[in-house]
Amino acid sequence: MKKTISALTLLILLSANAFAQNTFNKLKLDSLLDVLAANNRRIASVAISQNGKIIYQKATGIAATGAPATVNTKYRVGSISKMFTATLIFQLIDEGKLRLSDPLSKWYPKIPEADKITIGLMLKHRSGLFNFTNDSTYATYFTQPQTEQQQIARFEKLPKAFEPDTKSAYSNTNYVLLGFIAQKVTGKTYAQLIKERIVNKLGLTKTYAGGAINPKKGEAQSFKYRNGWPPETVTDMSVPGGAGAIVSTPADLARFIEGLFNGKLVSDNSLNVMKTLNGNFGSGMFAYRFDGKTAFGHNGSIDAFNSALAYFPDEKLAVAICSNGGTFSVDNMLLAVLKIHFGQAYQLPVFSNIKLSDADLTKYTGVYGITQAAVKITVAKKDAVLTAQATGQSDFPLEPIGPNKFSFDPAGIVITFNTEKGELNIEQGGRGTIFKKE
Template structure:
């Protein structure tokens, strides 16, 4: 169904903006994207680059799927969790309008969830509320085959005991953003998307839309892959599952317009932009590297505002260096392979080469051994389902298990299986990722497991790295 990505990239690369990069820079950018698509077998990518506060390059590459007449840089990809910064911006605007305060207790707006009288709106936006995440997995689970309402999400996940006391820890929570979306609608008297269109999207000339409807003819086809098996069309989740946690679809160029607004301090006040980009601290004073809907870091000493997104069949990455007046967007129609991060990092380093390296991260030896055990079972086709949760057993269908075995077994024994980064809590599970190295090939395993040395795996996805 999909052409070879590298060949498609060369055949269908389409410029969509005044090319103000040098020919050498364009060659390097195009090579980074082509290499990312070829190495991961991701079908297509769409990028936009902002330099000196202007869009200087926007281009689409590869095969966007059968619903597209031709590869187009105007195609709308689902940006998923990058939408969180728009949700947070809406609440900052409503605070400016005097309709709420970010320090309001959630009980003022949504009283029927656990801890509503202890959680603030600000804690929802900074993932410090303690509300369990309803979608920590990198795949769609059984319930997502049916439409859902925000209230139904809250009824199932936000009425559980809190994972921690508000303000004492950081845990990514889509559920918290569903609560935030309900507050926007109650405070504004408008539907969430209507408020965003009126206050942000239309004033910036952004042709964004509800991601639930960005499917079918005229839109990129999302794809997924089981281990190193064939690239397959992905079935979208039913309506309602992303909503305020990831509600938007747009082109890379449209997302770049938002990045320019951030750089120029437009639409929001300078104070609101600063509030979104200020690291939220925990009760003990420790940092979170997160603001209000955005991740915060540095690129070689320069402040960086970043966020990624994942929908069923789509990945996205948005990086802004406000002080450099630079941004890069990468959107792909695949939920595997990590191509957006590879593209944005590579392009950023063209213009701002790194001068320092990051220190190595620690690992958890007990869980690493169990992860290696499960990986060996997957490649040999001897999966012990007692190691998996109910959701993970749902994911590993006969087709998925066969693709894992058939694609991994021929590779033989890996020369390296090692942890990447530190364990993180999400959705009541612990996330650990692993690099798997063969001669001439690198893979990554993205895992979630119940807490404890013997916790069952909720997720074990193997992808090209």
């Protein structure tokens, strides 16, 4: 459920490739997925749809222990669920049962600043509601079933993050509450609303509000690679609710977003409101820019599941990725899929598979700065992988390729460390810049 939106933006800023439409190289996309799976960097399922027709599908890796993934494997999609929840809310607005101006206090008056927080502010992450998944108590209960009353009692105790409508900040709390409100307004469960108002209308067959993972029903488990693929800890789906409880496949996600943009779920006016950005956020969706093209969608992360969904209205193109394990960023994988689809130059990643000890990685970690600019690069360890993060951007994994040298192939980045001088040299496009450790 955490926010993971800006890696794609970073990579686009780093890329100077010109847009060119060429024949879609499906074999190259197959190779990308195969390379990532063979090197234990990402196991995933991908679907591409154009003009309402699926033109590409492929799945790699395992769905559950001992069971290979197929294109019909169903994955938890994390925060892509917010697009579904926002759709429900705008349907109720279209029907006159809700208004964007309705205050949160109408349903939950004891939540801090509830009288100042509106449905519209919650949809755009401008409510000031503290993100409950960042609270120190979250780790104590996220694997256990929770009632609405338990969740609300916690939300009432959380401090406000900021004054409502003074800025934007991603918060899962907004969409858990929106899911609860949709239930109160309709008298139906969230699962019923998803089925009746979205799934049945679009004829989706593999999408629903999830419960306990059941591999016998084709549901994927999530895994983190540790010299094998042991299952990851599982969130109880009563916890994320409207913020992250949807289970689906890439093909169904593509059909969902096509239906949304083709007027099958909400009015044109509501769709326009959903697409209108305030800061980084629309209502239940983000905007992606790819070489002058604009797409709308969302991404998701829950346990070791990661997902991405993007729709280009002008091209009538939908791209969906669902994954249940790996360290290769799904945002960067989305960028690679788009480059391959649109015929841009893209070099498949090459992995050295050099193994470094925890001590080896630790010596590189720290914050590196440069006097000529405010940008800093933070190098950290995550699950035995070295990552780099530029100021204001998402982190990306670094692949060891030699002594003190690492790369990030999707963006053509090579970082060389000089531990004696406390420096790193970041090279891209033939140019290098030295950052000093603070």
